[in-house]
Amino acid sequence: MFQKQITNKRAVSEVVGYTILILIAIALSIGVYSYVKIYIPHDRLACQEDISLSINDLNCTILGGVVTLNVVLENNGFFNVTDAYVRIGASNRKVKSQINQGDTRIKYQTGSGVIFSLPPGQEILLSYSSLKSSALAALHLNSSAEYILEIEPAVWMDNKAVVCNNAVITEKLTCQAQ
Helix, strand or coil: CCCCCCCCCCHHHHHHHHHHHHHHHHHHHHHHHHHHHCCCCCCCCCCCCCCCCCEEEEEEEECCEEEEEEEEEEEEECCCCCCEEEEEEEECCCCCCCCCCCCCCCCCCCCEEEEEEEECCEEEEEEECCCHHHHHHHHHCCCCCCCEEEEEEEEEECCCCEEEEEEEEEEECCEEEE
């Protein structure tokens, strides 16, 4: 006596459908995870909180059309500062022109030679002349206007320059004609 075998093809079809749906969901989640892992930045390098520079002396002279700017910087922070971005602009301008383009690295003279950072508690004289700096010459500074000097320190971390946006110093600047 043969029994009739009951086959429920609809139930098998639903299981296959749910299995395919689960596999699609897993594939999509793997795709989203790999996209997020690749395109969202990992650890962003940032300056330490205790980086601080101060301007101890500031002198700007104009002699025969040649502008000379001398700035004495002191590192008041707890870390070495390796770069300084020096910018000048009119007091009513928000964006300032960088006068040390291509030469932002600090060169500190010690008894045993030159190191490329300013240690804590030390001072350095930064000198710029419109004869050597085309960016300073292009500003056409005069003795009748007031300018803003802005210095933004930077440090090197993992072979990258990290600009310290939270340690920018500004000072009013007036050039003296001689």
